[in-house]
Amino acid sequence: MGRDAIRKPKLLVTRKLPGPVEERIRANYRAALNGADTVYSSNELAQRAAGMDAALICATERFDADLISRLPQTLRILATFSVGYDHIDVAAATARGIAVTNTPDVLSDATADVAMLLLLGAARGAGWGERMVREQTWKAWSPTAPLGVEVTGKRLGIVGMGRIGQATARRARGFAMTIHYHNRTRLEAALEQGAVFHAALQDMLPHCDFLSIHCASTDATRGLIDARAVAALPDSAIVVNTARGDIVDDDALIEALQSGKLAAAGLDVFAGEPDIDPRYRALDNAFLLPHLGSATAETRIAMGMRALDNLDMYFAGRRPGDILNDVADFQKAGP
Ligand code: DGY
Numbered sequence: 001m002g003r004d005a006i007r008k009p010k011l012l013v014t015r016k017l018p019g020p021v022e023e024r025i026r027a028n029y030r031a032a033l034n035g036a037d038t039v040y041s042s043n044e045l046a047q048r049a050a051g052m053d054a055a056l057i058c059a060t061e062r063f064d065a066d067l068i069s070r071l072p073q074t075l076r077i078l079a080t081f082s083v084g085y086d087h088i089d090v091a092a093a094t095a096r097g098i099a100v101t102n103t104p105d106v107l108s109d110a111t112a113d114v115a116m117l118l119l120l121g122a123a124r125g126a127g128w129g130e131r132m133v134r135e136q137t138w139k140a141w142s143p144t145a146p147l148g149v150e151v152t153g154k155r156l157g158i159v160g161m162g163r164i165g166q167a168t169a170r171r172a173r174g175f176a177m178t179i180h181y182h183n184r185t186r187l188e189a190a191l192e193q194g195a196v197f198h199a200a201l202q203d204m205l206p207h208c209d210f211l212s213i214h215c216a217s218t219d220a221t222r223g224l225i226d227a228r229a230v231a232a233l234p235d236s237a238i239v240v241n242t243a244r245g246d247i248v249d250d251d252a253l254i255e256a257l258q259s260g261k262l263a264a265a266g267l268d269v270f271a272g273e274p275d276i277d278p279r280y281r282a283l284d285n286a287f288l289l290p291h292l293g294s295a296t297a298e299t300r301i302a303m304g305m306r307a308l309d310n311l312d313m314y315f316a317g318r319r320p321g322d323i324l325n326d327v328a329d330f331q332k333a334g335p
Contacts, residue, residue, distance in 0.1 A: 008030045009029055009053040009054055009311075010030045010032075010052045011029035011030070011052065011054045011311070012032050012045075012075075013056045014056065014058055014061055015058045016033070016034050020301050020305075021300075024304075025056070029054075029311075032052070042070075046071065050072055053074055053077075054315075055071075055077075057080050058081050060087075063078060063093070065089045068092040068098065077098065077099040077320075078093060078101075079100075079307040079320075080102050081103060081303050082103060082303070083102050083104045083107055084244060090325050093327075094326065094327060099314055099325065101311075101314075101322040101324060103306040103310075104163065104322060106302035107293065107294035107299050108163040108166075108167045109167055110294050110295070111167070112167035112170070112171055114242050115171075116168065118240045118266025118268060118287060119156075119172075119210055121266055122238050122263075122285070123149040123238055125287075128285075151175050151210075153178075154177055155207055155210070156169070156177045156178070156179055156208065156209070157182070157205065158212050158214060159182050159215050159247075160183060160214035161195070162215075164242070165183075165212075165214035166191060170193075179195035180195065180204050182201045182204045205229055206234060209238070210237065211239045212240040212242070213242070214242065214243050217243065217247055222247065223247070223248075226252050227249065230253065231261075233262065235261060236260075236262070236263040237263065238263050239262060240267075241267050242268045242293045244269050245270035248267075250270075250280075257283050257286055258283070262285075264287065266287040266289075267286060267288055268290075273290075276288075306322065309321065
């Protein structure tokens with residue numbers, strides 16, 4: 001083995017990644033790739049991490065406190081190929097001195113595109129309309145049925161006005177929508193662009209013909225859109241979620257879709273996905289996608305490159321741009 005190979009860090013890559021990303025991995029790391037793209041169990045992850053310096057992981061793996069306690073001492077950084085990091089117990093990683101990074105920014109536009117796709121698809125019946133064509137239940141054009149909901153000029157409430165929320169607002173303004181938002185902190189006027197800030201979610205909800213969820217899944221936001229929140233929305237409102245499924249209380253949302261309190265929902269993310277609450281499948285007014293928010297070739301390559309930038313910086317003894325926890329002295333992480 002040449003000197004170069006010896007110095008290259010050992011990297012566990014938990015899922016198959018886009019070609020250019022894997023090429024860069026092969027060039028710079030001694031990598032254990034996952035050509036079969038199997039979703040590893042916690043036990044497999046613990047075994048495969050043996051002797052590794054780093055792991056490039058995805059939102060499909062739960063790095064909880066138990067798994068983190070079973071990672072080898074050699075493993076110093078977890079770089080997740082995602083902006084969300086609710087699948088990682090960051091406090092447990094910090095306690096073990098393991099750095100954690102994510103991939104913000106690069107997926108904001110792709111995810112906001114899917115938020116608009118869901119908003120339009122839910123409002124205009126893209127799901128049931130497509131099923132009618134495929135299942136040959138479309139008998140004739142009709143002036144009165146089935147009908148969707150007009151989007152243009154309506155009020156959109158955004159929960160979580162970070163990068164993706166702001167990108168969604170920009171798109172929605174193209175449909176002449178009025179933007180309301182609820183965020184931990186109010187944005188400066190240049191970013192707000194006339195959007196109406198609501199310090200309390202419950203105060204914003206009555207102003208939302210559409211509600212789009214863009215906050216992270218945390219202890220504070222899990223179950224945030226519950227029966228009380230749904231009740232505060234105007235009748236026939238539409239809920240869109242491209243963030244994380246567990247921010248919504250499935251019972252509350254499903255009951256509101258069944259009763260007609262809500263006109264429709266557009267969902268890209270689900271609690272327990274891909275094993276979603278089966279009641280969603282039976283709802284004609286639910287427009288459902290399989291977590292496609294960041295799923296374009298360009299964005300997935302950019303996410304991989306961003307994760308590798310973080311790993312490269314770490315192993316060069318520098319603070320990664322997207323570090324999520326304060327772990328010791330980066331100089332010591334160097335080669
Ligand atoms: C993200 O980056 O968080 C996407 O939802 C993929 O997990």
